[in-house]
Amino acid sequence: MTIDSLKQSQLMSKEISDLIISHEKVAHVQLQNPLDHALLILIKSGYTAIPVLDNDFRVRGQISKNEILDSILGLERLEIERLHDITVETVMKNKIPRLKTDATFAKALTTSINHPFICIEDEKTSFVGILTRSSILALVNRYFQQ
Numbered sequence: 001m002t003i004d005s006l007k008q009s010q011l012m013s014k015e016i017s018d019l020i021i022s023h024e025k026v027a028h029v030q031l032q033n034p035l036d037h038a039l040l041i042l043i044k045s046g047y048t049a050i051p052v053l054d055n056d057f058r059v060r061g062q063i064s065k066n067e068i069l070d071s072i073l074g075l076e077r078l079e080i081e082r083l084h085d086i087t088v089e090t091v092m093k094n095k096i097p098r099l100k101t102d103a104t105f106a107k108a109l110t111t112s113i114n115h116p117f118i119c120i121e122d123e124k125t126s127f128v129g130i131l132t133r134s135s136i137l138a139l140v141n142r143y144f145q146q
């Protein structure tokens, strides 16, 4: 095995724990929040999509500005007055990528191709934080610059 392929296999089998953005720093909403609250959090945080958690701090999905606006799209206008009557749970995306804290970098890299962020859970499925595409790319970049 060459030094390069050894370094590559070390990168791919590395655990993702060092790259996780901890839950305290992650903007999120809860299932029962109304859409006006979710839109406020999305606009104030500046993010396009954020995780949705339940009361037990488990990840249940993710919600984006686009899903919110789509849900109030009337025939001729955005029906903004409906934002307070619809809950996050009704319009969020349920099928989202998740990984455990001990997942390998190879798995995270593959998952990040189609998802800007991945929710990370512990062994009891509690929310730990997220892994972003930018943190994955930064590590790949460091590897190739060395």
Ligand code: 4BW
Pocket: 021, 025, 026, 027, 028, 045, 046, 047, 048, 049, 050, 051, 116, 117, 130, 132, 133, 134, 135
């Ligand atoms: O507010 C921002 N601060 C910083 N430092 N970068 C930002 C911010 N808003 C956007 N960005 C940049 C990042 O490079 O634009 C990219 C796309 O953002 P997005 O998807 O469409 O809102 C960001 O790329 P990223 O860091 O790889 O993040 C990928 C996605 O992960 C974001 C967002 O949906 C989610 N995300 C990232 N940090 C988050 C978060 N969600 C909630 N809380 C956080 N702290």
